[in-house]
Every structure is written in C-alpha cells, then in structure tokens.
Amino acid sequence: MLRKLGRLFVIKNRFEAFAVIYALALGGTERGAHYLTQYPGFPGKLLFVAASLAVLMAGAKILDATRYEREAKIAALIRPAGKI
16 A cells, blocks of 8 residues: 555656646745745845756756656566666
C-alpha cells in the first residue's frame, strides 16, 4: 500500500515535471512578494531574485533528472543488465 502511495510522488514525464516547476514558481513568486513587503527596498528585491533563481535551479535539476531517467531506461532496454 505504501508503495502505491509513493508512486504518486514520482515524476514520470516532462509534462509532470513542468507542472511541478510551475507550482514551485508560483510559490517562489509568492514568497518573493512577501519579501518585498517585509524588507522594502534593495534587500527585498534581492531576496525576491534569490527566491526566483532557486526555482530556476530546481527546475533545471528536475528536467535533467527526467532526461537522465529516460536515457537510462532506453540504455537498459538496449543493453540488458549484467552484460557489458
């Protein structure tokens, strides 16, 4: 049962990756907006940019991971495990 529940939290394709990145971007900009109100001026803008860049870096990592998993799956189909 826990395995079935755990499969819900696995990103399987690029569409799901983009949906997760979109959700992260919404949260990052919301956090940045709070930073702008809490820290007016340059510190708030700096924190807003930092929150946005964190989303960009996480999104790039997610997309790289989905590409790596797809290529690993293809390689496993071409070359069976245990054979070199």
